[in-house]
Amino acid sequence: MHPVVPNPETLASQACWSCLREIEKAAHFCPHCSKLQPPADSDYFTFFGLQRRLNINLDALEKEFYSLSRKVHPDLYARASAEEQRWSTDQSSLLNDAYRTLRDPIARTEYLLELEGVKLEEQSRAATDAARAQGKEKQQVVPADLLEEVFELNMQLEEARMGKKMGERDEQVEKDLSTAKDRFEAMLASSTSDLHQLWKEWDQVIATGADAEDPLRIAVRDKMVALLNRRSYVRNLVRDVNEALAA
Amino acid sequence: MAYSDKVIDHYNNPRNVGTLDKSSGQVGTGLVGAPECGDVMRLQIKVNPETQVIEDAKFKTFGCGSAIASSSLATEWVKGRTVDDALTIKNTDIVKELALPPVKIHCSVLAEDAIRAAIGDWKKKQGVTAPAAVEAVKG
Numbered sequence: 001m002h003p004v005v006p007n008p009e010t011l012a013s014q015a016c017w018s019c020l021r022e023i024e025k026a027a028h029f030c031p032h033c034s035k036l037q038p039p040a041d042s043d044y045f046t047f048f049g050l051q052r053r054l055n056i057n058l059d060a061l062e063k064e065f066y067s068l069s070r071k072v073h074p075d076l077y078a079r080a081s082a083e084e085q086r087w088s089t090d091q092s093s094l095l096n097d098a099y100r101t102l103r104d105p106i107a108r109t110e111y112l113l114e115l116e117g118v119k120l121e122e123q124s125r126a127a128t129d130a131a132r133a134q135g136k137e138k139q140q141v142v143p144a145d146l147l148e149e150v151f152e153l154n155m156q157l158e159e160a161r162m163g164k165k166m167g168e169r170d171e172q173v174e175k176d177l178s179t180a181k182d183r184f185e186a187m188l189a190s191s192t193s194d195l196h197q198l199w200k201e202w203d204q205v206i207a208t209g210a211d212a213e214d215p216l217r218i219a220v221r222d223k224m225v226a227l228l229n230r231r232s233y234v235r236n237l238v239r240d241v242n243e244a245l246a247a
Numbered sequence: 248m249a250y251s252d253k254v255i256d257h258y259n260n261p262r263n264v265g266t267l268d269k270s271s272g273q274v275g276t277g278l279v280g281a282p283e284c285g286d287v288m289r290l291q292i293k294v295n296p297e298t299q300v301i302e303d304a305k306f307k308t309f310g311c312g313s314a315i316a317s318s319s320l321a322t323e324w325v326k327g328r329t330v331d332d333a334l335t336i337k338n339t340d341i342v343k344e345l346a347l348p349p350v351k352i353h354c355s356v357l358a359e360d361a362i363r364a365a366i367g368d369w370k371k372k373q374g375v376t377a378p379a380a381v382e383a384v385k386g
Contacts (some may be wrong), residue, residue, distance in 0.1 A: 123358045124281055128338065137367035140279060140359050147280045151287050154309040229282035236285035238310075 014040075028072060028091060034074065036080075039090045043115055044098035052112060053206055055201035058103060063136065065099040106231075109195065109224060112202075116212070116221050120228070142229050150233045158238070161244040177245050184237040191231045198224050249348035250312055257316035262323050265305040267291040277367025279360040283353045286310025286315045287317050290361035292325060292333075294369055306361070313351040317341050317358035330366050 013022045014031035023030050026040045026047060038113065045052050049063060072095060077088040101107045110120055116193070120199045124142055131138035140147065157180060163173040202220045250258070267274045280287045286309060293303040304322035307332050308315050320341055325333040341347070341355035 121283055121353070123284060124353055124360075125338070128248060128356050128360055132337070133365065137363055138279075140360075141282055142280055144278070147278050147287060150280065151278060151289060151309070153305075155307075158309075220374075232282050232285035233280065233287070234285075 006068075021084055021236070028068065033090070036077070036084055036091070037088055038083075038087045040092050044101050044111060045070075045115075047094060047098045048102065050102075052111060052115065052207060053203045054112060055203050056102060056108070058154070061099070061103060065095065068095055103193075105195070106228070107197075109227065113221060113228070115226060116217075118221065118225055120225070123225075142226075146230060146233070150237070153184075153237055157240055158246065161247070164244065164247060177241060181241045181245060184234060187234045188231070188238055191227060191234060195224070195227055195231075198227065252319070252330075253345050253349070254268065254312055254316040257345070259311040261306075261315055261319040263305050263319065263326075266306060266307065267303065267305050269292055272296075272372050273355075275339075275365040275372065277361045277364025277366075277368060279327075279357055279364050280348040280373070281310070281353045281357045284311065286357060287307070287385055288314060288357050288361045290318060290321060290358075290365045291363045293370060295310040295328060296361075299331070301325045301328055301330060303335055310357075313345070313347055314352040314357060317354045319350045319363060320344060321362055325362060330369065333362055334366060336362055 014025050015021065016023050016033060016035060018035040019030060019033040021030070021032045023032070023037070026042045026049065027037055029036055034246060040046075043052075048061065050056065071091070072088050072091040074085065074088045077085045080088070101111050113120060127138050127141060156176070158178070160173050160176045163170055164177075198220060202217075204219055204225070205214065205216050250273055259300070267276075268321045269276050269291070271293070273296060275292045276292065277290045279290075288306065288308040288310065291304065294299040294300070295302050304325050306316045306318040306322050321336070336359060338359040339354070342357055343353055345355070345373045347355055
């Protein structure tokens with residue numbers, strides 16, 4: 001699907017602990033003596049021998065997951081040395097974490113952004129600390145008009161829910177809620193397709209061999225951060241409106 | 248996750264939920280959000296123009312129990328303080344008071360942001376006099 005560009009991470013080599021011959025750094029097994037290797041200090045993409053790209057062949061990923069799961073399974077190492085038993089457990093849990101993260105589109109994107117130096121969980125607090133230190137007002141990480149809109153939508157949603165709670169079997173309330181649901185779901189869908197567009201842009205930048213400081217790479221990264229920030233508000237609205245309809 | 252008793256108390260009996268007149272010159276409004284969880288919080292203050300004391304505060308928060316408790320506590324704490332004094336409230340004070348776990352720290356950050364944003368909005372409304380006052384404090 002993609003032209004094969006060597007991944008510098010996997011090219012770095014190390015010696016097999018058993019036969020001492022040279023192997024790829026992220027190799028799970030020695031190609032010479034077939035021995036299980038200790039887990040490499042690598043990211044999830046490297047673990048699966050993948051480039052840091054966002055469009056992933058999920059079928060291939062799943063196949064590789066099942067194949068590796070069988071090969072590193074602790075049952076196979078029950079009679080091996082204590083060290084190998086531990087490596088098999090560690091490789092298995094790393095494999096599970098890596099697979100769970102990479103197969104999920106949002107988790108995969110968030111994970112990549114963290115690898116690219118973005119602290120998604122920290123961005124808000126970091127901005128607050130900076131504002132406090134400078135005695136300035138904090139720069140909100142999402143645009144003010146989006147906050148206004150989300151607040152307004154939440155108010156409307158609450159009103160509709162209150163109406164329902166009061167026992168109003170009001171057709172208008174139900175209608176308002178389902179209109180809101182359609183609208184929020186459309187917003188979420190459009191954010192998904194925007195995200196896919198950014199994935200494409202990202203993969204193109206990576207294919208050019210852009211390094212971590214490349215301005216294009218940073219620009220696409222930051223666009224994805226902004227999109228995920230916006231998305232978390234929309235996702236909550238969808239969740240809340242569905243709860244209100246189910247209540 | 249277990250919430251502390253104080254969080255549960257504020258969540259069940261939130262103080263100062265409501266709205267102040269956004270267009271009033273004495274009222275400052277802060278609308279802030281936490282992208283980590285998608286919560287939004289609006290905090291409003293009403294300031295006495297003579298004394299600069301915050302005489303009333305209201306909030307409305309769409310978010311988890313910790314976010315509601317943090318903003319409820321924030322309104323209690325700013326009431327009766329001068330605006331400059333209210334600016335000294337830090338998110339870590341809220342974390343301590345409510346015994347928030349690490350995963351809920353961003354809720355306290357949101358409450359501090361809301362206080363600062365509301366005061367910032369009020370200062371803007373006071374026009375040219377506000378920056379001068381800030382300079383005087385610094386000097």
